[in-house]
Amino acid sequence: MHNFVYERANSADNAMDLGHRDGAAILAGGTELLNWMRIGIESPDLLVDIRDLGHLDRIEEIEGGLRIGALCRLNDVACHPAIKRDFPVLSSAILQSASAQLRNLATIGGNPLQRVRCPYFREETVNACNKRHAGSGCAAYEGHNERMAIFGWTPECVAVQPSDPAVAFAALDAVVIVQSTDGTRRIPMREFHVLPDEDPSAHSVLGRGELITGIEISTPAPHSAYLKVRERQSYEYALVSAAVTLDLDGETIRNARIALGSVAMRPWRLLATEDLLVGKRLGSKDIAEAVDAGFAEARALSGNAYKITLARNAALRAIELASEN
């Protein structure tokens, strides 16, 4: 196998330094990175293990919200009392991710950096995948695309970003805190992933040597819910998912935020729907109309028209579930 050097960073600066070198890769929980190395998606020369950056594995209260350190394990985030109480959408999204064992190892900072689950991308010998070899095309576009995108795809890439937590974060208007030798960037989760019309070979906006230090969430969202639709009840990626947060005045929606998962290369906010929902009564016909408006831009591939219906119904259901929370 491809030989590599393993180093343990002893500070954030050290990690950024090492991470900036050619062929370096940050190693957090390793649940994704090791798979990539096995399949041949990545073959780094240097692994920079950041497990010793102790200050990154806490959840801290900040002005009007929480900062979740990048090295927090998924299960620790999901079970944190303040997150369970104030951000049920996030807790639930995490608990429906992967398996209990993986959640004990996987970090919240590594999670949005997971790559697409497109079977053509994950093949050992790749024929056509722009995310594996830029310019090679997209076998999924005309191949088996039942689980692929309904928003924002191009014939150059039809894959979906599979993270569950990222969808909840997008609905919470979370901000990813990124550090590099150039300083600190604050990137809204909604803009963290790159759509194929911008670059079909890209996954996220994170640059070389940049370190995610944490993710910030602000306004508590007690009326929130995450719905994950999948054939089997556990340990499977979503066919579609929906994260909803509601600000309610009795039965009336003051404000709503809806993000859909596994429908696009990034968590997909239904902004048109959100606008229309303001002032609408729960349980009224207006809700479905508002949700339909958010699907005006949805486009099916040859094999996934059902996902439009499914995602629409999931959004409606998640609104109901959020209002009951």
Add this chain to the structure above:
Amino acid sequence: MSHQESSVISEKVTRVDGPSKVRGEARYAGDQKVDGQMHAVPVLATIPAGELESIDAKQALALADGIVVLTARDMPRLHPDLDNITVPPLATRHIPMQDNLILYEGQVVALVLAPSLALATEAAKLVKPIYRTHSYINPEHQVPQSADPARGNYSGSGPLDWTKGTPDAAYASAPHKVKSIYTQPSRHANAMEPSAIVAHWHDGQLTVWDSMQHISSVQITLAAVFGLSIEDVRVIAPHTGGGFGVKAFVWPHEILAAMASKVCGKAVKFVLTRQHMYNMVGYQPQMTQHMALACDEKGQLAAIRQDVENVTSLTDDYVEFGSAAARSFYACDNISISQRVKRGNINLPTFMRAPWDGPGSWALGSALDELAHEAGIDPLDMRIRNHADTEPQTGEPWSSKMLLECYEEGARRFGWRTRPEGGTRDGYWLRGFGMADCSQGQARFQSSAGLTLTAEGTAHVASSFCDMGTGPATIFRQVAAEALGLPLSAVTSDHGQTGLPAAGPTYGQSTTISTGNAVLMAAREIKAKLAAHLQWPVAETVMEDGCIRRNNERLSIKDAMKLMGMQEIASESTFALPGGAYVDMGAPGRPARSFGALFVEVLVDPDLGLVRLRRATGVYSAGRILNPLTARSQITGGIIWGWGMATMEGSHLDPERGRWISRDLAGVPIPVNADIPADLDISFVEEFDHEAGPLGARGIGELAATGVAAAVGNAIFDATGARLHDLPITPDKILGALRLV
């Protein structure tokens, strides 16, 4: 021995192999280490059709010392003896690396050997084959053809066309009828342990540690490949980590590993990866089943037609006899079946749990439900009305069949007669209730077992059977212990290697009854020998509690043996089949089959297309149950297997590249614990099948996986009014059937 007196048999004995597996001590084929062994990693064709023009191995060889790259030129040619081995047990006549032709994606074009797996893996990536491509034939798009007997013996194991009565006329004139097409995708077994072999040539002899389901098949086939005498091939398989059929026959990797060892003069270890398991061994083929059923006003079947098609490779005609269902399940005067194949550039399918009746019961069990609804008859009454009292094909009496008792007991336990109306709401869910027949033909294989009783009052079973984790090593000790009147702890056993009395294979739910009967016969022979020495009539002799007894005369085994001046008594018995057959489907004139009835309640979310299993009741007629614990495990495993078939599993070919997509368990859904209710309700009717063999048992391993998909589909129909004809029944299809898409 009377079954009423059962002691050790019928006890819930845990598996003897359990502790060693839990502790990680059990050594599988791939765990074997031979000094100086080389690791093999294959280079696989990345095109589905074409020719190999050349192979550039320079970079691979330059990677490190000690790397060997074998191509077709380096491999020994197959010995003509192999022509005498039928297909099966040779899985396929097409052995890669004998010429340059590429017939399917994933075909082995070169084999890289290195002293470490890491090195071999890395080197294999550097081998550069150059191809000339031919046009790809997608089997799923081909016109169905008649199977050709020259392309292997698979097609000879059942009728390809068969008609009884006048089904077309009966169909035309019947008042109620349905015609529909049932389809299912190819499915791979995904056994926990991938196939693996360590092959070692030494002094002109071959030893293999192999993951398999039948020792003798591997022995005779490998001997033939090299023109060796059978004694020169030693085969060892102490544990097989699941097989589900794909380890039943001898696949090319086993032959290639043995050839590689011969060429390089060292032991060669070849452990398939999960990805290799998609191309290098078989799978259940994609199938289309055309069904036409008709009945009279009372629900009596007037006609059954089952026309079945399955995909196969270009090299061998594997026929998946789904039409066994139409020939065996229901009483009907007019039945017609056909079997066709669709050939293309893919690797060869094979028997997979549950072959024939698994797919067949899906199509027939669903179509019968359609007909019951069409005729306005309860699906259970429909089945009772059409109960086959005798075997429908021949009219012969069954070896034993207690299906009517299964129906009654199952309906009672499940509450079938008082079930709520289908479509009743429970929150977001619609409740649906369905049932179907479970049924699987019973194979019996000639099998031998040796048994030794010692003066210490211990006994030892010896037979070459494979234990795939299903429990034979446990059950055969139970059989011997009971027959010899010993505690279970006094019985040990040896299995899984050549040199032991030859057992039949571990497939076709045949192991327990075939080898089990041989063990029982060997025990009876020992008892007869003892009785003869003591000059007691055998009929009056009882072995119990470590003693041998006749009326009030009682001797411990120890004393009896001392009296006779013997250290041990050995016997070897063969469960021989009538007419010297190697395999049959029950004694002549008494066809054997296992039966059952499965009732399920499912929940369907009509907005999200989700389906969940709420509860299941299965009651089975499978002869005498030897160990309720391992029997229950087989049944729960079968139901879970069937749930996967019904709701999530499928292997798909990329339409242009002829390549299986998603070849790892992260991308292939199979059921998990969360999908299965904890309290599956499973029971067996009391039965002793005298005709199937002296043990009174029949098989259960395949049985449990039949009927599940039909019961689930029928329950989904009950919940939603939508009939799904295409497996697996996933959210896209449910939404589509409800006309939401």
